[in-house]
Amino acid sequence: ETGVTQTPRHLVMGMTNKKSLKCEQHLGHNAMYWYKQSAKKPLELMFVYSLEERVENNSVPSRFSPECPNSSHLFLHLHTLQPEDSALYLCASSQDFSVAKNIQYFGAGTRLSVL
């Protein structure tokens, strides 16, 4: 148990559905991240929030919409996804960015299948 909880663990959705992924961290961290993990590809950073402000958006399609209502919660809203969006979506948190040893703590991920 790393202190980062993601729900749901598995999600199957059609291309016209709207769903949301939730991430909650109990570590008192200031930064939260969304990553996409596809088979045989390195982790892709999608979004970064620092103190509830989005500080990084890595050219992610608009069908992915993040929301960070407070420093403990992070959402990823999904709509009109494509089959290639099927992947493991990982949430992470870290204390801050000011030091090189900025360890990220990950949740167990949401495995998303888009039909």
Next chain:
Amino acid sequence: AQKITQTQPGMFVQEKEAVTLDCTYDTSDQSYGLFWYKQPSSGEMIFLIYQGSYDEQNATEGRYSLNFQKARKSANLVISASQLGDSAMYFCAMRAPTSGTYKYIFGTGTRLKVLA
């Protein structure tokens, strides 16, 4: 270009033996951090060990040690006395200023299988 290379897609090791997972990195930054994570089949990425570029000694955390060779730009993970529970994917990652304040560069991972 900032890059992490893990050349071993898969490795096998006998239980109780030691194993080395390779990682090479490329950066022009002088200050950077190197990380190793373990990802079991459950999906969660678990932090194992950290090495700073200015750390003079190799990092160790229990059965994990990092063989840091700065001149060769390698940061190999050594797992001693392998256990069945060590079977997982292992990712090497780097954080360096040129990549951006928030970005970690991850390798493609090595799948380790520990044999009984």
